[in-house]
Amino acid sequence: MRKQYDFSTARKxxxxxxxxxxxxxRLDEDSISYFKAMSEQVGIPYQSLINLYLKECASSxxxxxxxxx
Numbered sequence: 001m002r003k004q005y006d007f008s009t010a011r012k013x014x015x016x017x018x019x020x021x022x023x024x025x026r027l028d029e030d031s032i033s034y035f036k037a038m039s040e041q042v043g044i045p046y047q048s049l050i051n052l053y054l055k056e057c058a059s060s061x062x063x064x065x066x067x068x069x
Contacts, residue, residue, distance in 0.1 A: 020051070 032046070035053075039046035056062075 035046040035049050039049050042049070044052075
């Protein structure tokens with residue numbers, strides 16, 4: 001290993017904007033069970049499935065029709 005490295009010609013990672021951010025979210029058991037079951041069917045981790053679904057909702061501008069009683 002070198003004692004010193006030269007980063008003067010280095011460039012930024014072009015994929016850095018695509019990095020994910022860790023957040024805490026509370027989900028009910030039914031939702032988690034649904035995505036875990038689906039993840040077993042398609043072979044993708046359930047957290048990735050949740051992320052893909054939310055990403056699709058955000059990109060399509062999907063709005064929740066919510067009415068409190």
